[in-house]
Amino acid sequence: MKWMSIFFFLFWVSPLKAEIIELEYGVNALDLDGDGIAEQVIKTWRENFNAHGYKGYLFIGEENGVSNTITYLSPEKKIHRDMMYSSERAECTVQDYFLLQKEGRVELVRALIPFGQKKVHFHYFKLMRNKEGIPGDPHRYWMAYKNKTSQYDHCDVIRAMKLEGLR
Incomplete structure (x- = not known):
């Protein structure tokens, strides 16, 4: 019984390693890279009237006086995506960002329950700058640097993120 009390204290009472930045629908001004200049994060809702609407996210930063899209580098296909989308089911969100x-820094996390599974895959991204000027790559992009799978089964990635993704 004593060990259960210690486990409970360490797991449930221990401080979280991160805090979710709540985004409003519309334009959000956030300093994503710590340079003192706010980037724009646009969060939208796309209704489709069949219980499967979804959220969209677009990141915009200024480079040399020009607004540029901050892309997301898909860890599976290594392809830059301009926008990210959630995936909704009638009762659950199965993918979200x-x-x-x-x-002291901002990270992007994609939480995903692959089709037919119940474990959540958390993919953690850090903001990178294309310092080398590689042709075809954007000025800045989110690149995956860590993956984690949930210990428990979940239906909804939002609940899973709060229970397991922040530790």
Whole structure:
């Protein structure tokens, strides 16, 4: 019984390693890279009237006086995507994106329950700058650097993120 109390304290009472940055629908001004200049994060809802509407996210940063899209580098296909989309079912969100404030920096997390599974796959991204000027690549992009799979089965990635993705 004593071990259960210690486990409960460490798991449930221990401080979280990160905090979710709540985004409003519309334009959100956030300093994503710590340079003191706010980038724009646009969050939208796309209704389709069949219980499967979804959220969209677009990141915009200024480079040399020009607004540029901050892309997301898909970890599976290594393809830059301009926008990210959630995936909704009637009762659950099976894919969504979160911004985390973690140790003085902002990270992007994709939480995904692959089709036919119940474990959540968390993909953590850090904001990168194309310092080399590689042709075809954007000025800045989110690149995956860490993956984690949930310990427990979940139906909804939003609940899973709050229970397991922040630790």
